[in-house]
Amino acid sequence: MPQDDVFPVPPGFAAHAHVDGAEYDRLYGQSLDDNDGFWREQAAFLDWTRPFTQVSDTNFAADDLRISWFADGTLNASVNCIDRHLPAKADQLAILWQGDAPGERRTVTWGELADKVNRLANVLKGLGVAKGDVVTIYLPVIPEAIVAMMACVRLGAVHSVVFSGFSAEALANRIEDAGAKVLITADEGHRGGRVVPLKRNADVALAGQPSVAHVVVVRRSGAQVPFTAERDLWYDEAVATAEAYCPPVEVGAEDPLFILYTSGSTGKPKGLVHSTGGYLVHAGTSWRVIFDWHEGDVFWCTADVGWVTAHTYKIYGPLLNGATSVMFEGVPTWPDSSRWWSIIEDYRVNIFYTAPTALRSLMREGEGPVAKHDLSSLRVLGSVGEPINPEAWRWYHSVIGGGRCPIVDTYWQTETGAVLLVPIPGAVANKPGMAAKPYFGIRPEVVDAEGNTLEGEASGNMCFRGSWPGQARTILHDHARFVQTYFAPYPGRFFTGDGVMRDADGYYRITGRVDDVINVSGHRLGTVELESAISSHPAVAESAVVGYPHDLKGQGVFAYVTLKDGIAESEELRKEVVDWVRARIGPIASPDVIQWAPALPKNRAGKILRRILTKVAANDFQNFGDTSTVADPAVVDDIVSRRQDTLAKEQA
Numbered sequence: 149m150p151q152d153d154v155f156p157v158p159p160g161f162a163a164h165a166h167v168d169g170a171e172y173d174r175l176y177g178q179s180l181d182d183n184d185g186f187w188r189e190q191a192a193f194l195d196w197t198r199p200f201t202q203v204s205d206t207n208f209a210a211d212d213l214r215i216s217w218f219a220d221g222t223l224n225a226s227v228n229c230i231d232r233h234l235p236a237k238a239d240q241l242a243i244l245w246q247g248d249a250p251g252e253r254r255t256v257t258w259g260e261l262a263d264k265v266n267r268l269a270n271v272l273k274g275l276g277v278a279k280g281d282v283v284t285i286y287l288p289v290i291p292e293a294i295v296a297m298m299a300c301v302r303l304g305a306v307h308s309v310v311f312s313g314f315s316a317e318a319l320a321n322r323i324e325d326a327g328a329k330v331l332i333t334a335d336e337g338h339r340g341g342r343v344v345p346l347k348r349n350a351d352v353a354l355a356g357q358p359s360v361a362h363v364v365v366v367r368r369s370g371a372q373v374p375f376t377a378e379r380d381l382w383y384d385e386a387v388a389t390a391e392a393y394c395p396p397v398e399v400g401a402e403d404p405l406f407i408l409y410t411s412g413s414t415g416k417p418k419g420l421v422h423s424t425g426g427y428l429v430h431a432g433t434s435w436r437v438i439f440d441w442h443e444g445d446v447f448w449c450t451a452d453v454g455w456v457t458a459h460t461y462k463i464y465g466p467l468l469n470g471a472t473s474v475m476f477e478g479v480p481t482w483p484d485s486s487r488w489w490s491i492i493e494d495y496r497v498n499i500f501y502t503a504p505t506a507l508r509s510l511m512r513e514g515e516g517p518v519a520k521h522d523l524s525s526l527r528v529l530g531s532v533g534e535p536i537n538p539e540a541w542r543w544y545h546s547v548i549g550g551g552r553c554p555i556v557d558t559y560w561q562t563e564t565g566a567v568l569l570v571p572i573p574g575a576v577a578n579k580p581g582m583a584a585k586p587y588f589g590i591r592p593e594v595v596d597a598e599g600n601t602l603e604g605e606a607s608g609n610m611c612f613r614g615s616w617p618g619q620a621r622t623i624l625h626d627h628a629r630f631v632q633t634y635f636a637p638y639p640g641r642f643f644t645g646d647g648v649m650r651d652a653d654g655y656y657r658i659t660g661r662v663d664d665v666i667n668v669s670g671h672r673l674g675t676v677e678l679e680s681a682i683s684s685h686p687a688v689a690e691s692a693v694v695g696y697p698h699d700l701k702g703q704g705v706f707a708y709v710t711l712k713d714g715i716a717e718s719e720e721l722r723k724e725v726v727d728w729v730r731a732r733i734g735p736i737a738s739p740d741v742i743q744w745a746p747a748l749p750k751n752r753a754g755k756i757l758r759r760i761l762t763k764v765a766a767n768d769f770q771n772f773g774d775t776s777t778v779a780d781p782a783v784v785d786d787i788v789s790r791r792q793d794t795l796a797k798e799q800a
């Protein structure tokens with residue numbers, strides 16, 4: 149790689165950073181030599197009610213999987229996130245909230261946050277929520293989302309946040325799987341000037357859900373929404389009359405903190421279960437180091453509260469450290485595409501963390517919207533959710549960061565809980581598009597298809613050897629699937645489902661998913677989940693979904709759809725199928741391309757040959773590899789000629 153592709157740590161940055169190059173080398177080495185010793189020291193970051201005596205008890209063998217950290221310690225997450233910053237920070241700002249509408253703002257001090265959390269915890273307690281119960285949260289990006297999460301964990305209850313862009317049906321599936329006792333939602337959400345009918349969706353989702361006895365409704369828009377008197381209660385009315393203090397419930401380090409659903413390679417979303425002690429240690433200590441946060445800095449992570457990025461690095465990381473953060477309800481392009489840059493200027497944001505997909509779309513607008521704003525407060529930039537292409541990286545670095553801010557390209561997953569690969573900003577030089585080097589205590593391995601560990605420069609499957617405290621402990625109700633998915637493919641290692649390339653300097657570049665998951669605008673979608681949504685349409689006989697390269701989204705959703713006998717292909721039906729998927733999963737899952745396929749290419753055993761479908765979707769009509777297994781070659785010819793026809797029409 150030519151030297152101009154290396155961006156050294158900016159001059160002067162390392163001197164003030166938590167970790168510089170020498171410290172990274174020393175501490176990384178130590179963290180591998182004495183892994184328990186390293187994490188024991190890190191765990192001192194938390195306030196433990198009863199200190200732990202044992203650090204790790206882990207074993208990655210699929211037939212005897214054990215992941216346990218700090219097991220005999222006890223603590224409460226909300227005490228660590230809030231109480232311990234009081235009274236010192238009572239009047240300082242915890243949350244700077246910017247509503248969807250430019251004029252709409254709120255601030256929340258640490259004292260106010262504590263008050264809100266205690267009161268809501270008492271409300272939930274009054275509704276019968278106790279340690280171990282699940283509460284589903286379906287809220288927009290408003291301070292009450294954080295209050296709700298913290299109120300749950302104050303009681304030792306487990307939160308399950310569902311992205312507010314998910315449909316009623318997707319919400320229903322997640323409520324049912326978790327057996328949630330209470331749902332916390334809002335009347336409506338606001339995004340990009342549009343209204344999201346959250347309460348209406350919630351009502352649809354709750355029909356036939358016996359587990360949910362109560363719904364707490366936050367008044368966000370003030371609109372008239374349906375209200376079921378015996379079941380629903382208004383948040384503001386309930387907290388107004390609640391007791392102002394709720395004693396925190398002591399939980400064990402291995403007790404669950406939250407569930408978060410993500411898509412996998414089968415149709416059913418997986419509810420990953422995270423622990424309290426290990427997760428908080430990894431989230432809190434890594435957040436501080438990877439963003440090089442210092443007291444007084446303003447941090448802003450643009451992720452929606454429904455994703456793991458927000459859990460770990462927008463909510464838990466900053467709260468555990470007593471940091472001030474910006475929370476923005478809207479979208480980067482409304483009212484215009486300078487929205488983010490104006491927020492950075494207004495709030496003097498120092499650390500900004502976002503996803504490549506948004507950068508790519510903002511990059512298209514040119515430098516005009518950026519140039520209007522003073523972004524000189526920025527010191528560190530972050531990227532997450534998908535590989536960042538070098539072109540977007542360079543734009544981020546020069547246009548947004550003014551060439552002076554290191555970019556922390558953080559590689560991790562819902563399953564890993566917190567970061568695994570990252571160029572720590574004062575320590576590791578940047579290479580565009582590379583998540584670079586392992587975080588402390590993390591042992592990456594590049595593994596070939598046979599499970600051999602590759603050394604030096606290599607490409608293969610991204611695995612990790614040895615446990616880390618933040619990793620998920622299981623899939624709710626499906627431990628066998630947890631073992632099977634992550635620990636069985638390459639014995640002794642955790643398999644991420646991603647491909648990776650390691651260069652001669654030991655830098656890692658994630659190359660994208662190698663399983664049946666596609667990453668659309670940084671959101672994970674299972675192809676099987678999409679197929680079952682499409683195939684449930686009454687006109688559809690069968691479907692196959694693959695990802696294809698998309699300029700803005702990274703990957704787009706390409707659906708091959710076989711209609712039932714006698715049903716005619718039409719534009720209306722195409723729209724109907726798209727709307728059908730939006731209603732079943734949510735707008736993020738909208739197919740970008742639907743190609744009618746009178747038949748799908750299969751082998752003689754009836755298995756769909758996705759390899760061919762993926763090539764055709766990427767407009768690669770040649771390199772199909774071995775096609776001798778195709779049961780009916782004419783099917784492939786038809787699929788290719790239909791795709792070529794569409795391309796010809798698009799170009800005409």
Ligand code: WTA
Pocket residue numbers: 410455456457531532533534535536557558559560561562563583644645646658660661667670671672
């Ligand atoms: C992808 C988001 C390249 C990857 C934290 C992973 C990335 C999936 C990066 C997890 C990155 C995340 N570079 N790819 N920096 N970060 N990914 O669970 O494919 O929403 O497996 O967690 O996103 O997505 P998830």
